Amino acid sequence: MEFLSYFSNVFTFTNLTILLFGTVGGLLMGAAPGLSPTMAVALLIPFTFKMSPEQGLIMLGAVYTSTVAGGAISAILLKIPGAPANIATVMDGYPMAKSGKPKEALHYCFISSFIGGVIGIFILIFFTPVLAGFALKFGPSHMFWIAIFGVTVIATLDSNSIIKGLFSGAIGLWLATIGYDSVLGVERFVFNPIFSGGINIIAALVGLFAIPQVLSMLEDKQNISDQFEMEKRSLFQSIVYNISRIKALAVGSISGVIIGLIPGAGGQIAGLVSYDQIKKISKNKENFGKGEPDGIIAAESANNAMVGPSLVPLLTLGVPGSPTAAVLLGGLLIHGMFPGSNLFTVYAETTWTFIDSLLVAQLMMLVFGLYISGLAKYVIKTPQNYMAAAITILAIFGTYSVQHNFADVIVMLFLGVSMFFLSKFGFTAAPIVLGLILGPIAETNFTQAKIIADTQNGIFSYLTSGPLNLTIISLCIISITYGFITEMKKKKND
Amino acid sequence: MIEIKNLTTVIITITLSILLAFVSFTGGASEAYLFPKIITSTMIILSTLSLLFYFFEKNQKIAKINMIKLSVYLILIILFILFGEILGFYFSATLIFLIICYYYSENKATKVIIYNLLVTVFFMLFIYFLFSVLLKVQVPRFFLF
Numbered sequence A: 001m002e003f004l005s006y007f008s009n010v011f012t013f014t015n016l017t018i019l020l021f022g023t024v025g026g027l028l029m030g031a032a033p034g035l036s037p038t039m040a041v042a043l044l045i046p047f048t049f050k051m052s053p054e055q056g057l058i059m060l061g062a063v064y065t066s067t068v069a070g071g072a073i074s075a076i077l078l079k080i081p082g083a084p085a086n087i088a089t090v091m092d093g094y095p096m097a098k099s100g101k102p103k104e105a106l107h108y109c110f111i112s113s114f115i116g117g118v119i120g121i122f123i124l125i126f127f128t129p130v131l132a133g134f135a136l137k138f139g140p141s142h143m144f145w146i147a148i149f150g151v152t153v154i155a156t157l158d159s160n161s162i163i164k165g166l167f168s169g170a171i172g173l174w175l176a177t178i179g180y181d182s183v184l185g186v187e188r189f190v191f192n193p194i195f196s197g198g199i200n201i202i203a204a205l206v207g208l209f210a211i212p213q214v215l216s217m218l219e220d221k222q223n224i225s226d227q228f229e230m231e232k233r234s235l236f237q238s239i240v241y242n243i244s245r246i247k248a249l250a251v252g253s254i255s256g257v258i259i260g261l262i263p264g265a266g267g268q269i270a271g272l273v274s275y276d277q278i279k280k281i282s283k284n285k286e287n288f289g290k291g292e293p294d295g296i297i298a299a300e301s302a303n304n305a306m307v308g309p310s311l312v313p314l315l316t317l318g319v320p321g322s323p324t325a326a327v328l329l330g331g332l333l334i335h336g337m338f339p340g341s342n343l344f345t346v347y348a349e350t351t352w353t354f355i356d357s358l359l360v361a362q363l364m365m366l367v368f369g370l371y372i373s374g375l376a377k378y379v380i381k382t383p384q385n386y387m388a389a390a391i392t393i394l395a396i397f398g399t400y401s402v403q404h405n406f407a408d409v410i411v412m413l414f415l416g417v418s419m420f421f422l423s424k425f426g427f428t429a430a431p432i433v434l435g436l437i438l439g440p441i442a443e444t445n446f447t448q449a450k451i452i453a454d455t456q457n458g459i460f461s462y463l464t465s466g467p468l469n470l471t472i473i474s475l476c477i478i479s480i481t482y483g484f485i486t487e488m489k490k491k492k493n494d
Numbered sequence B: 001m002i003e004i005k006n007l008t009t010v011i012i013t014i015t016l017s018i019l020l021a022f023v024s025f026t027g028g029a030s031e032a033y034l035f036p037k038i039i040t041s042t043m044i045i046l047s048t049l050s051l052l053f054y055f056f057e058k059n060q061k062i063a064k065i066n067m068i069k070l071s072v073y074l075i076l077i078i079l080f081i082l083f084g085e086i087l088g089f090y091f092s093a094t095l096i097f098l099i100i101c102y103y104y105s106e107n108k109a110t111k112v113i114i115y116n117l118l119v120t121v122f123f124m125l126f127i128y129f130l131f132s133v134l135l136k137v138q139v140p141r142f143f144l145f
Helices: A012-030 A037-048 A054-076 A084-098 A100-136 A140-157 A161-176 A201-219 A237-243 A248-262 A267-281 A293-305 A312-317 A323-333 A349-381 A386-404 A407-426 A430-451 A458-466 A467-493 B007-023 B033-055 B067-087 B089-103 B108-134
Strands: B002-006 B063-065
Touching: A012 A037, A012 A100, A037 A054, A037 A201, A037 A323, A037 A407, A054 A323, A054 A349, A084 A100, A084 A267, A084 A293, A100 A237, A100 A248, A100 A293, A100 A312, A100 A349, A140 A161, A140 A430, A140 A458, A140 A467, A161 A201, A161 A430, A161 A467, A161 B007, A161 B033, A201 A386, A201 A407, A201 A430, A201 B067, A237 A248, A237 A293, A248 A293, A248 A312, A248 B007, A267 A293, A267 A386, A267 B108, A312 A323, A312 B002, A323 A467, A323 B002, A323 B063, A386 A407, A386 B089, A386 B108, A407 B063, A407 B067, A430 B033, A430 B108, A458 A467, A467 B067, B007 B033, B067 B089, B089 B108
Parallel strands: none
Antiparallel strands: B002 B063
C-alpha cells in the first residue's frame, strides 16, 4: 500500500492546478477531431520540460487520461471519433444522440470511462512494483532484446503492413545513432552541425505527430455539421443505469486491462474488442449499431481501462503499452528518469505521486467531462485552418523552448513534413518514435553485451543463451508472426 | 495531385535502405558503426521482402497527395526555415498564422479577413504570454518583436 503514503503530494495547490488544466485541456483537445491523445501529449512535452519531473508527469498523465475520454464527445455528437480509441463509441453513441439522447450518451461515456479508468489504475498500482522487481534480474542482453521487442510490437500493431512497420522501427533505430555513440564516444552521421547533438527526442515527437496531422487537416478539410440540442436528463438516473450494466462494464474493463498490458496494443483495439465481445454475449444483439447503451459503456470503459495497464510495461521495462505511452516515455527520459526498478526506489516519490495523480485525474475527468460537453462544441466547431495554424505555431515555439536551438525547429519541421509523405506510402509515426526512444537503450546494451561476450563465446551465443533471452526472442517472433497472420487475414477479407 | 502506387513505395524503401546502408558501411571501421550496420542490413532484408510481396499483391492501392493545396503551407515552412531566425519568431509566426487562416479559408469576404486578423492578434498575444512571460523563453526577435 505504498501508493497511499504519497497521496497527499497530489493535493498541493500547484499539483491540483496542473491536474485541473491537464484534465480540462485534455478533454477539449480530445473533443477536437484530429487532435489525438498521442499528438496532444507530444505537443505538451516541451512545456513540461520547464516543470519539475513530478509536475510534468502529472500534466502528461492527466492529458493522456482525459483526451481518451474527451474523444468520445465528437464521436457521439459528430460521428467523428476524436481519437482512434473512440472508433467503437461512434457505432452506438451517434445513433443514440441522433435519437434525441445526446446527453444520456455522454453521461454513459464519462461514467463508464471513470469506472474503467479507476480499475485500470489499480492494476497499474499493484502490478508495476512486482514487474519492476523482476526487471532487476535483466542484464545487457535482456535489455537489448526488450528494446527490440518494444519496437517490434509497436511496428506490428500500429501499422497496416508489418514490413512497413518494422522498416519504420528500423528508421527510428538508425536515426537514434546520429551524433555521439554513448559508450565509445565516436561521432557518427553528422553531415551538418545541426545534427552534432543527435536528434532531439522532443523535436522528433512534436514533428512526427503534429505536422503530419496539420497537413492532413489542410488536405482534407472536414465539414462540421450542426450540433444536437441537449435533452433534459438526470445524472443520478444515468449513474444508476450505468452501474446496473455490470456485464458491459466488466467486459469493457477486463478487455481494456488485458489489452493495455500487451505492449503496443492500445485504446483503438481495446474499444473495438470489447464492443465486439459485448455484442456477442448480449441478449439485444439487434439493438447494436442503433443506439444501444451497452455498446457505449463497453467501448468507453475499455479504452480508459487500457490507460493504467499500458503504463505497466512502460514504467518497468521501457516497453510502452500504447503509442501514447511511447510518447510518455519521452517525457520520462527528458527528466532523466529511466524505466525500471529505479523508478520505485530512487524516484519513488515522483513515480507514486504520478500514479496517484492518475486516480485523481479520473475523478476530475468524470466531474468536468459531464459539464464540459457544452463547452466542447465550440472547440469542435473551430475551423480546421485555425487549428492547423495554431498547432504549427505551438509546435515551433514549443520545440524551440526546450534547448533554445533553432536547429531543433528545423529538425522538427523536416521530420514532420517527411512523415506526412511517408504516411502516404503506408508508414506510421509510432514505430519511428519508439525506435528513436529505445535506440540508445538497445545500442548501449548491445555494446555492453558485446564487450562481455568478447571474453566468452562471442556475441551471438551471449545474446541467444539463457531462458530469459530465449523467452524475449520468442515473444518478438510471436509478435511478428501474429502481425503477418493478421495482415494476411485482412488482405483475404478485402 | 500526386498518385502513389505500391511500386513507388517499394522503390522508396529500397533506395532509402541502400542509402543508409552505404552511409553506415562507409562511415568507419570503429565498433561504433556495428549497430548501424546491423540495422541497415535488416532494412535491406525488409525492403527486399517488400519487393517480393509486391509481386504477389493483388490489390493495388493508390494514395493521393493534393500538392496544389499543400504547396502554400510547405512554402511557408521552407521560408520559415530560411528566414525565421532573421525575421524573428513573433513576426514570422504572425505571418504564417495569418496566411494559413486566409489561404485555407473557403470564405474570403472582408468580414472573414478582419475576423482572421483578430484571431491572429489574440493567438499571438496568448503565445507571447505563454512563452515570453510565463516560461521566460528568449526567442529570436526582429526589431521590436
